[in-house]
Amino acid sequence: MQKSDRFLNQTEIVLLCLFAIALPLVEAPKNIFWGAFLLVWLGRSAMLRNFGSLARSWDWLFAGLIVAPFVSVLNSAYAPQWKEMGDVAGYVSLGWILARSRVDARQLNGLLLCLIGATLVGVVQGCWMLAIDPRRVWLQLNSVGHVNHSALYGAGIGILAATMAACGKARLGLRLWGVSLAFALLMLGAMIAFSSRGALVAYVVGVLPVVLLLSGVCFKRLLPVLLLALVLGGAAQVLISQLSQDKNNQTLVQKTLDGLQRGNLSSFRVQAFHTAIEMVRRYPLSGVGAANFSAVSPEELEGWVRARGDDFQRDYYFFSSHAHGVYANTLGERGLLGITALGALLVGWSMALLRRRPQADASTTVRLCWGAGLAGWSVVFIGGIFNTTLHHEHGMLAMVCLGLLLSGTPLRAKAVVA
Numbered sequence: 001m002q003k004s005d006r007f008l009n010q011t012e013i014v015l016l017c018l019f020a021i022a023l024p025l026v027e028a029p030k031n032i033f034w035g036a037f038l039l040v041w042l043g044r045s046a047m048l049r050n051f052g053s054l055a056r057s058w059d060w061l062f063a064g065l066i067v068a069p070f071v072s073v074l075n076s077a078y079a080p081q082w083k084e085m086g087d088v089a090g091y092v093s094l095g096w097i098l099a100r101s102r103v104d105a106r107q108l109n110g111l112l113l114c115l116i117g118a119t120l121v122g123v124v125q126g127c128w129m130l131a132i133d134p135r136r137v138w139l140q141l142n143s144v145g146h147v148n149h150s151a152l153y154g155a156g157i158g159i160l161a162a163t164m165a166a167c168g169k170a171r172l173g174l175r176l177w178g179v180s181l182a183f184a185l186l187m188l189g190a191m192i193a194f195s196s197r198g199a200l201v202a203y204v205v206g207v208l209p210v211v212l213l214l215s216g217v218c219f220k221r222l223l224p225v226l227l228l229a230l231v232l233g234g235a236a237q238v239l240i241s242q243l244s245q246d247k248n249n250q251t252l253v254q255k256t257l258d259g260l261q262r263g264n265l266s267s268f269r270v271q272a273f274h275t276a277i278e279m280v281r282r283y284p285l286s287g288v289g290a291a292n293f294s295a296v297s298p299e300e301l302e303g304w305v306r307a308r309g310d311d312f313q314r315d316y317y318f319f320s321s322h323a324h325g326v327y328a329n330t331l332g333e334r335g336l337l338g339i340t341a342l343g344a345l346l347v348g349w350s351m352a353l354l355r356r357r358p359q360a361d362a363s364t365t366v367r368l369c370w371g372a373g374l375a376g377w378s379v380v381f382i383g384g385i386f387n388t389t390l391h392h393e394h395g396m397l398a399m400v401c402l403g404l405l406l407s408g409t410p411l412r413a414k415a416v417v418a
Contacts, residue, residue, distance in 0.1 A: 006052035007102045012040055013110065019106050020400075022112040023393055024122040024153060034090060034396075041097055052100025058406065062096040062343055067291040068341040072334040076289025080186040084291040091395040098403025105365045108408070109176075112160055112368065115397070116183055121156040123190055126150070139193055152387060153394040156379040156401065158187025159206035160300040163371025164284030167212035171364045189232040198386025206378030210371045214358065269325050269386070271318035276332030278304055278317070280339075287335035294321045326384030342390075349402060356409035366409050373405025 019033035048289035123142040138147035164180035191200040305312040376398035
């Protein structure tokens with residue numbers, strides 16, 4: 001079993017923590033700190049002649065995550081969106097670097113606290129803007145933006161907080177354990193306040209195995225905490241409804257009931273998948289190009305359908321800037337190459353979580369890194385059923401989580417790695 005002996009030094013972890021603080025809050029400093037961390041890491045690695053170690057299969061996978069969208073942009077029949085490659089390179093490089101690095105217990109705690117603290121500041125800031133700005137009708141994190149994306153980011157951070165709480169008072173200390181538990185509960189309320197069903201599902205799917213596996217507490221003992229969480233969630237929804245100056249702002253429950261009544265529970269995601277299928281039928285290898293989902297007009301798609309002798313039904317399709325789902329969006333924009341890379345990531349990440357499950361005597365660091373890996377996985381692949389994930393802020397957060405999983409948790413079974 002290979003282990004990286006490339007530990008982050010003080011400068012690198014400080015830049016990474018500054019990046020974590022800026023990630024949900026401010027745009028330019030986030031990019032500055034990410035760029036500085038990348039340059040310092042590469043420069044120091046070159047000086048040490050040590051770029052860390054990683055299974056070759058993961059190196060190929062990370063490379064594929066960059067190559068697939070690059071080919072889709074290069075081979076696009078529409079205006080190439082090269083700016084999208086900056087986003088892809090950003091989040092993939094973060095995961096790749098951290099997977100080849102090691103962090104000690106103190107560095108890991110500092111990084112997680114920076115991620116959690118910055119999100120708390122972002123939620124407070126979002127509530128304040130919601131109350132004073134009549135143009136704001138949804139709770140958002142400033143740098144993350146749209147409510148669904150902010151909710152997904154919050155779900156990932158909430159699972160991280162639940163992971164810390166699940167490690168227990170004996171490992172963390174009473175104060176840190178209490179803060180972690182309070183924040184995990186707060187983020188459940190925030191999921192409801194964001195009115196994002198996809199983020200709420202991703203949060204629950206991530207939190208339950210983390211708590212049950214890492215804490216060793218039976219489900220019955222969790223019921224009081226669950227009831228408290230539901231009460232806090234309801235209170236959060238009432239608070240956000242009062243703060244929002246748009247009285248037509250739908251609650252999570254109302255949104256679901258309205259979707260059922262209209263026969264459109266998926267909020268047009270099924271129709272968007274139909275559109276993606278037409279795109280990949282037209283351009284099988286690389287799709288219409290990364291970030292080009294909106295480039296195909298209804299009239300053009302109708303021409304494709306009628307050209308092969310089929311009837312065109314406008315209501316069968318949905319046209320938007322993206323497909324509101326990572327699987328459909330990847331298929332339509334990046335074709336078979338893109339969906340293969342995403343599928344490989346899903347399989348590899350899932351296997352890493354299964355094979356690196358913490359042993360009963362595992363250290364707190366191993367437990368936290370595994371919980372971080374599950375947090376990123378749930379946001380990308382569970383949240384991705386409902387929204388387009390793995391881009392920008394929550395893509396960076398997810399890849400940080402993957403990097404921590406690969407670098408900070410040992411394999412449970414002996415295996416030969418390339």
